[in-house]
């Protein structure tokens with residue numbers, strides 16, 4: 021992979037042949053995916069989802085000591101408004117003096133659309149510098165400047181000479197892709213190009229004696245970059261750090277909630293540790309190519325099996341397998357005993373999960389181990405990383421071929437239809453779709469949360485405890501189920517849930 | 533050139549339009565835009581509006597053509613046609629309303645030509661070009677109302693002297709809109725007047741469809757909904773009146789007098805109602821007599837937000853509560869003439885108070901104005917600043933409130949530190965609710 025030289029990264033439809041519309045079973049999907057014919061499918065009726073810009077902000081708006089400039093008409097980035105007063109709380113968990121979200125919108129008007137938005141972009145960046153003196157100014161580019169052809173990079177290069185904050189352009193126009201996850205590439209692209217590396221350090225380079233240098237290298241040889249994700253809570257981070265420290269490793273956490281300076285020496289690490297390929301493949305591949313830093317990225321440490329796999333992958337890199345096995349044995353023995361009572365209680369219950377491909381497949385395995393039968397999954401999109409995980413899942417979870425697999429971000433009409441047919445005991449969902457399932461009366465376990473833990477061994481126990489608590493009294497959603505109505509016609513529920521997925525292109529590819 | 537804005541408290545015209553349509557009973561917005569717009573706006577519409585939620589058809593349920601690069605190159609009209617056809621099949625509504633994002637405008641899709649093909653069908657399909665770069669949420673509200681008044685409200689020559697329409701309370705942007713509309717409707721009912729608010733509890737689309745029978749349109753705003761009122765007048769011949777959002781006795785009594793007089797309601801009847809309402813209102817405030825005075829409840833106040841609320845809150849604090857709301861920051865983008873109209877609403881206080889009023893869209897400017905109004909302590913021994921003080925604004929004023937160590941009540945958009953269901957601040961009852969909320973803050977630390 022070598023896209024860093026380019027101004028913008030490619031979209032995931034092209035780079036990973038990612039698919040965003042599919043309906044079938046887990047078995048079907050595994051087979052169809054290998055034929056490589058899924059990516060061309062589309063919907064003839066669709067609901068809104070989210071764009072690269074939203075997700076880019078979701079990923080990195082939490083950066084401390086940074087100001088975001090959103091170069092767009094006034095509405096783009098609107099989701100930030102709901103976090104304006106509350107994000108600070110989460111930033112403070114990482115740094116007491118954190119100030120919370122700050123952003124400037126260039127408020128492009130009709131005049132700007134005709135005469136170009138470049139002057140406004142300048143104004144915004146200079147204002148960010150003048151008012152806040154941040155360490156970094158992250159500039160997010162939306163649809164309109166892309167269509168009117170603003171020379172964003174040119175202006176920002178020029179501005180960089182005038183401001184002391186590091187300017188990071190993030191090209192994330194919404195219309196470019198239907199795979200929102202392209203946002204992760206856009207953000208990492210900007211971060212790698214503009215924050216990583218000594219030449220991006222505002223401090224003079226450190227001079228070390230040979231002894232100091234040797235010591236420094238020794239530290240690096242045991243340092244991992246733990247790539248966190250926006251949906252990860254501080255408690256999740258702490259659990260993973262605890263496990264990595266138990267293996268005597270040093271941990272640097274990037275990119276969500278990080279400080280711009282955290283990136284300067286990010287290449288001084290022995291290993292990149294990802295918990296999600298959807299989030300990090302662009303970053304880790306480039307780091308390997310540019311700095312020769314290998315990575316671990318197979319799975320997310322959710323559930324016992326996946327946490328074990330994750331730890332073993334890391335340990336085998338450092339050649340400390342024995343130490344890891346000891347840790348795993350001790351942790352799992354203790355955990356298994358602790359979750360025994362929940363298993364008795366949850367045995368035979370059924371579940372349906374929706375969200376990112378990596379997260380749902382691993383969470384499904386966790387629930388399976390607690391005694392659940394998994395009736396179906398909805399992935400936001402699907403690509404080669406999902407394929408690998410799905411195959412492992414099919415192996416680890418008996419009789420899972422027949423479970424439903426639907427692909428599409430948002431598209432709650434398909435979800436509503438599916439749920440009316442498969443009626444699980446528990447719905448596990450990503451933010452944005454839970455309200456819809458709640459109105460159908462299902463008890464809901466949120467797939468992630470800023471205040472709760474999900475990852476590692478502690479996560480398993482916490483998930484079990486929360487699921488059991490939620491199932492104990494689903495009255496709120498039951499009431500909603502009997503007294504509210506989703507905005508779909510009765511006739512819709514009689515149809516095939518995948519009626520509006522048009523996969524004629526892939527059918528043609530299969531035949532041809 | 534328009535200004536860049538630090539932490540805007542509104543979104544684009546598309547966002548305002550979606551918020552407006554989804555607040556109408558059984559109306560289904562259809563977005564003709566790229567896939568991200570709806571999701572991007574959802575958090576602003578529901579999460580930032582006291583967790584208002586998406587109503588019947590909002591959030592991720594919004595139908596959207598999700599045009600992407602390919603459609604942008606080849607044009608999105610075909611995709612829109614397909615999307616409308618299928619929306620009518622899947623989504624269960626009584627009114628469908630196509631709204632557009634900026635990209636489809638820039639590529640020149642003609643949405644009106646496409647929606648026209650659905651004319652005369654079983655279900656009404658309307659359209660408005662809610663181009664984002666032409667204006668903000670309020671502009672979107674205005675455009676949707678104009679379209680409804682032109683294309684949905686049925687023409688009639690029949691007029692009913694006892695029926696009025698009322699708008700200007702913008703759904704979502706006024707986080708308490710639903711409750712507020714209910715209060716105003718009930719008040720007018722006490723004057724023998726039926727009110728269509730279109731968005732209020734218990735109303736249906738028929739209230740809107742038959743709105744041309746009204747004898748007066750009441751726009752409860754000096755900034756929003758006035759263009760739509762002009763359209764209504766032009767198309768249906770119904771005149772309009774602008775009044776201020778009333779909170780508490782002083783505001784609401786003015787409201788009743790203005791509206792009553794315009795409608796030709798007998799003066800005696802109006803005064804009688806005001807007396808009755810006061811009879812219910814002041815006994816509640818009376819309960820505070822001891823505590824207000826024993827604990828010295830008077831405060832300086834800074835009021836931050838949109839023109840509708842800032843004028844209402846300032847009058848309430850000054851005249852009903854006897855506070856000193858000396859500084860008002862209005863955060864909306866307003867044209868010069870709007871500014872003048874709005875400025876005129878901050879006057880004639882019974883208490884004689886004259887607040888300083890500034891227009892500034894940037895969220896972090898507020899602290900600067902407070903410092904200028906109540907100069908900061910430069911280390912002097914004797915010094916009078918913004919203390920004891922309270923800020924009435926939005927959740928965005930959190931940091932400012934912390935900085936000055938004063939309590940904050942979020943009343944204006946955005947609000948994400950409170951959950952709002954049917955709470956209302958309008959009218960006499962709303963004034964009591966506001967007194968409860970703001971004074972509770974003052975005693976919270978005890």
Ligand code: SF4
Nearest residue numbers: 071096162163194568
């Ligand atoms: S899709 Fe484009 S216009 Fe819509 S919110 Fe995203 S960046 Fe803005």
